[in-house]
Amino acid sequence: MRPFEYVRADDPAAAVALVSADPGAEYLAGGTTELDLVLKDGVLAPERLVDITRLPLRGITRADDTLRVGALVTMNELAADPTVSERVPFVSEALLAGASPQLRNMATIGGNLLQRTRCRYFRDPTVPVCNKRIPGSGCAAVRGPARMHAILGAGEHCIALHASDLCVALVALDTLVDIQGASGPRSVPLTRFYVLPGERPDVENVLQHGELITRIRIPLLPVGARSGYLKVRDRASYEFALTAAAAALLIEDGTVVRARLALGGVGTVPWRALEAEQILHGAPATGATFRAAARAALADPFTVAGTAFKVELAERSIVRILHAVSGVRP
Amino acid sequence: MSPGEISVDVTVRVNGAARRLRLDSRVTLLDALRDELDLTGTKKGCDQGACGACTVLLDGRRVLSCLTLAAQCEGREVTTIEGLAPDGRLHPMQEAFIRHDGFQCGYCTPGQIMSAVALLEEGRTGSDEEIREFMSGNLCRCGAYPNIVAAIRDVAGQGRE
Numbered sequence: 439m440r441p442f443e444y445v446r447a448d449d450p451a452a453a454v455a456l457v458s459a460d461p462g463a464e465y466l467a468g469g470t471t472e473l474d475l476v477l478k479d480g481v482l483a484p485e486r487l488v489d490i491t492r493l494p495l496r497g498i499t500r501a502d503d504t505l506r507v508g509a510l511v512t513m514n515e516l517a518a519d520p521t522v523s524e525r526v527p528f529v530s531e532a533l534l535a536g537a538s539p540q541l542r543n544m545a546t547i548g549g550n551l552l553q554r555t556r557c558r559y560f561r562d563p564t565v566p567v568c569n570k571r572i573p574g575s576g577c578a579a580v581r582g583p584a585r586m587h588a589i590l591g592a593g594e595h596c597i598a599l600h601a602s603d604l605c606v607a608l609v610a611l612d613t614l615v616d617i618q619g620a621s622g623p624r625s626v627p628l629t630r631f632y633v634l635p636g637e638r639p640d641v642e643n644v645l646q647h648g649e650l651i652t653r654i655r656i657p658l659l660p661v662g663a664r665s666g667y668l669k670v671r672d673r674a675s676y677e678f679a680l681t682a683a684a685a686a687l688l689i690e691d692g693t694v695v696r697a698r699l700a701l702g703g704v705g706t707v708p709w710r711a712l713e714a715e716q717i718l719h720g721a722p723a724t725g726a727t728f729r730a731a732a733r734a735a736l737a738d739p740f741t742v743a744g745t746a747f748k749v750e751l752a753e754r755s756i757v758r759i760l761h762a763v764s765g766v767r768p
Numbered sequence: 769m770s771p772g773e774i775s776v777d778v779t780v781r782v783n784g785a786a787r788r789l790r791l792d793s794r795v796t797l798l799d800a801l802r803d804e805l806d807l808t809g810t811k812k813g814c815d816q817g818a819c820g821a822c823t824v825l826l827d828g829r830r831v832l833s834c835l836t837l838a839a840q841c842e843g844r845e846v847t848t849i850e851g852l853a854p855d856g857r858l859h860p861m862q863e864a865f866i867r868h869d870g871f872q873c874g875y876c877t878p879g880q881i882m883s884a885v886a887l888l889e890e891g892r893t894g895s896d897e898e899i900r901e902f903m904s905g906n907l908c909r910c911g912a913y914p915n916i917v918a919a920i921r922d923v924a925g926q927g928r929e
Contacts, residue, residue: 441774444793444839466837470817473835477794478816487793489840514829538905539890540820540883543829544836675904 439477443486450493450618450652457488458620458648465490465650467510468545470537471553479561481554481571495548495652505656509548513537513604516547525658528665528684529607532702535669536603538676548651551605551615551631552643555598556586556678569595569639577639584744586678589752591706592740596639598706599678600632605708607667607684608656610700616653619646628654632707663688663696668759670703670751679703681752683759687723694718694727694764701735704752711735714756723764725757732756780841782807783851791838798822798833801848809849809878813907820906823879823886824848830886849878852885860926861885864919872910880906884920893924 447453457463462485466472475482495510498519505521516522517533537545545553559565559578567576579587579597587597605628613628632643645651659665665686671677682702688695697718701709714731721727732753739749761768776793779786782805789804798815801807801824813821815834822833825847852859861884864870871877883906887893892902899920900913908916 439794442793443774444776444837446839446842466840469835469837469840470832473796473837474817477796487837489837491840538820539886539892539902540823540830540832540905541817541835543826544831675901 439480440483440485442476442484444489445486446489446492448492450490450495450650453488453490453493454618454620454648454650457650458646460486461647462486463488463648467491467549468512470541470545471549475554475561480563481561490650491546503658505658507547507654507656509651509653510546513542513545513547513550514539516604517542521658525661526607526611526656526665526686528667528686529604529611529656531667532603532607532669532682532684535667535679535682547604547654550602551608551628551651551654552645553600553602556601557598560598569635570598570642571640573638573640580742584742586680587742587745588704588706589739589741589745589748590701590704590709590736591634593635595637596635596706597740597742597745598635598639599703600705600707601678601703602708603667603669603679603682603702606682606700606702607665608654609708609710610684610686610698611657611659613657614655615651616655617645617649618652619649623652625655628708629710635706659686660688660696664763664765665698666759666763668755668762670755681748681755683752683755685756685759685763687718687760687763689723689764692723694721694723697731699731699735699756699760701752701756704739704748711756713737718760723766725761725766725768728757728760728764728766729753731760776839778839778842780838780843781845783847783854789838793837793839795838796834797824797826797836797838797841797846800838801833801846807848807850811875811878813876813879818907819876819879820883821876821879823882823906825882825886828886828889830883847882849882852881859885860923861888861919864922865916868915868919868922869912870915870919871908871912876906876908876910880908880916884916884923887920888924888927893920896921899924 464484466487495508686698699711714735811821813819
């Protein structure tokens with residue numbers, strides 16, 4: 439483990455300037471990803487860690503139908519917010535389905551967006567082949583044992599999964615990400631924040647080095663909409679998803695007026711299922727509609743031997759959450 | 769301190785007492801507690817955020833000390849298992865773990881108890897199912913789970929009486 443300098447930041451602009459000017463510097467927030475990869479796995483080797491946990495990026499405020507969440511709000515804090523429970527309950531469900539209570543007290547919302555993949559080949563520096571760690575070296579997961587890997591947005595260069603639960607619900611809601619950079623602030627929709635691996639799996643999102651997530655803005659669901667999050671996993675708790683589905687539905691007179699659907703456990707990025715939403719919009723809220731939507735969501739998977747089972751499991755997860763949220767009996 | 773190391777000064781309150789430390793910047797809260805402050809009640813299990821054996825309270829909230837830098841605790845309050853029984857009188861949760869035989873080898877026990885104490889504060893003891901879910905970050909290789917749940921249920925019930 440290489441020594442690093444520890445710097446405590448007390449001003450956002452100064453922190454951004456410091457990291458932007460130093461290619462060897464990285465931000466440290468909750469630490470549940472960063473310290474794991476620096477201290478334990480030895481995958482990351484920053485020369486300087488800039489601790490941002492004292493920055494004034496906390497607090498949850500509501501402005502009309504948007505919830506503004508500071509980047510340093512913890513997972514447990516957001517899960518306990520009354521507006522979240524009332525107007526976007528599946529965000530709370532997704533948060534509480536993730537990690538453990540201790541980790542949720544540490545991990546921040548900004549950090550959750552930027553969590554790194556759990557792919558074991560990525561997290562093991564003794565594996566010489568990983569396009570995320572060593573661009574151009576190849577992908578060991580495509581040829582080796584793989585189970586906790588992606589089937590959507592994946593390809594021969596990378597099948598590493600984005601393992602967040604929270605981001606599945608957030609991407610379904612068209613959440614906005616507010617970013618501070620050395621040259622000023624900007625906002626990016628979460629649906630366009632992540633970059634598919636393609637031929638450059640080492641590029642995971644649109645952030646430039648030194649840019650800092652300062653806040654997210656969550657649009658609340660319309661009154662009357664219902665939502666739910668389903669996580670399917672190998673253990674009952676404290677485990678990453680094999681498949682997950684976040685759904686929000688507004689149903690009037692048996693017809694789906696508005697639908698939002700996103701998938702976890704299957705995507706190289708938090709996966710918005712737009713094709714499925716198009717089938718749901720305006721259609722009768724029935725099992726047949728839900729099954730058609732599920733098939734559309736999984737129409738074009740990239741599977742390897744160890745992940746082929748996920749196609750049917752994800753389809754069934756979608757059908758089940760749509761039944762649960764709509765109240766339509768299977 | 770060997771060449772190449774970068775040190776950092778930290779003042780942290782541990783179990784009510786201010787402690788000043790000069791540490792390598794890479795030292796975790798877990799290693800600072802055990803190796804610098806001789807508070808070996810907090811256990812190192814996986815040392816990677818998976819088992820919960822290193823659970824302590826940071827400003828009253830349960831966290832994993834293996835994934836927290838000691839440097840990040842500047843000015844903050846840490847409570848370890850030793851801090852639950854400052855005068856040698858056991859905390860009700862410690863007594864309940866003994867009464868219900870909530871451990872075998874005992875290695876995960878300090879983390880289990882710190883998590884259980886936090887659980888009471890969090891109000892997540894409404895049912896055995898809820899206790900299990902919100903204790904899921906603490907693994908017990910001996911499989912003492914039924915008795916751990918019984919101990920927590922017992923203390924939670926005392927609070928309601």
